[in-house]
Amino acid sequence: MDIFGFIRETIHEISGTPVEKIKPESTPKELNLDLFDMQDLVLDAENEFDVCLPEEARIETIGDLAKMIDAA
Numbered sequence: 001m002d003i004f005g006f007i008r009e010t011i012h013e014i015s016g017t018p019v020e021k022i023k024p025e026s027t028p029k030e031l032n033l034d035l036f037d038m039q040d041l042v043l044d045a046e047n048e049f050d051v052c053l054p055e056e057a058r059i060e061t062i063g064d065l066a067k068m069i070d071a072a
Contacts, residue, residue: 003049004066010044011062024063031062045069 001009008022015032022031028038042053045065051072059065 003045003069004063006048007041007045007062007066010041014040022062024061024066026062027060028062041065 004024008019011017011022011031011033012019014037017031028034033041038059042059042065046052046069049069049072051069053068053072057068059068
């Protein structure tokens with residue numbers, strides 16, 4: 001599974017947001033993700049792709065997260 005596909009599926013599992021509504025330009029707020037949901041999402045992604053993202057990383061959009069994982 002590609003990075004964005006994994007992120008979309010994980011967000012769907014966390015928030016129940018339909019997968020087709022999750023786009024790279026979507027913000028966590030638009031997807032009803034709070035700080036704890038985002039921490040879970042980042043941890044799941046780090047484990048799935050065997051990367052470590054900086055704790056101070058600012059994630060404005062879901063696409064930002066995908067790019068950070070890809071670059072790590």
